[in-house]
Amino acid sequence: MGRRKIEIAEVKDPNNKQVTFSKRRSGLFKKAFELSVLCGVELAIVMFSPGKRPHSFGHPSVNIVADKFLWKKPTSNVVRANYVRENDAPNEVDVMDRLSQQLSGVEVHINEEHEKATELDKREKEQEASQAQNKELLNSPVLQRMVEDYVDAIEVSECMLLLAKEPVVGISNRTITKRRRRRN
Amino acid sequence: MGRRKIEIAEVKDPNNKQVTFSKRRSGLFKKAFELSVLCGVELAIVMFSPGKRPHSFGHPSVNIVADKFLWKKPTSNVVRANYVRENDAPNEVDVMDRLSQQLSGVEVHINEEHEKATELDKREKEQEASQAQNKELLNSPVLQRMVEDYVDAIEVSECMLLLAKEPVVGISNRTITKRRRRRN
């Protein structure tokens, strides 16, 4: 996607790696933003830079998406208000403004989110403590969620399998080439 | 990026919206994968499809990335270890090995389990409250997978909420804590 084709392998030169990261992170966030607007999709991305610094992107915000992901209720029939209208197609400046807002705006809700996070920690520990609670889940709508998530996991896997079809130089094929098994 | 330039505004036609979502989600995941390999970046993506279904992507895995975010908390009692040093970044073989492991780990069961998952999904729509059938899954490997994936989803949500607690733009170096996962 540039002057020359590159192999998808770790960039050795730290300088080049940092430049590549900056460019591609911007690209990824832009793609994420476009996807969210085009398809009315709410999404969040978290990552560590080569310098091990955390970066995130969220639309409408990381915490909102995360919140919904965790606390998703069976409100799939509820019509949401569109945060982007037809004639409000954002230009590049709008996009960058929005990105900046999203990237820095989370500070505003720190205290509020701290409560939630604490609550979530509590929940995790509870779940970790007793496996019997898993059985509790089976009698709840949570199982419905698990089924959905499982299907999604398969979709993700298929996506990765698709990626694996593209040869990566310097990588052993041993694990990959034994794919494509059918059911008996 | 296609035959014609499009405005970044919500796609009206549901059919087209679904097609666009599928294409761009694949593209986003591919970009995310490439970024993670090129720059040694670990990242996770969660999103809701137009049909409000959750999707996720993680490299090297969702829960690993979630772990690092989750345990990045500035708590004082956690052992500090700099697993994030530059030269600890996984090389391409490591990355591909892990990816391959993940791929082969799920690929073996994809066809078989996809059927089951589809079947489950169908049942879910036909009988939303059919708990009896759900209980039949209690002892199946499929359920195991579902539970794991569900835990992954929770972990991502948690890490994102925790991320929201700490602004990530322009942040100075922080000590990142290490922690080994209980699962697997």
Add this chain to the structure above:
DNA sequence: AACTATATATAATA
């Protein structure tokens, strides 16, 4: 940090 030449993603089409 800006600038191209080129690779890649994808919108429209078949």
Add this chain to the structure above:
DNA sequence: TATTATATATAGTT
């Protein structure tokens, strides 16, 4: 779905 023309991202360059 699969293909193809075009828009976009970005690798190397300045």
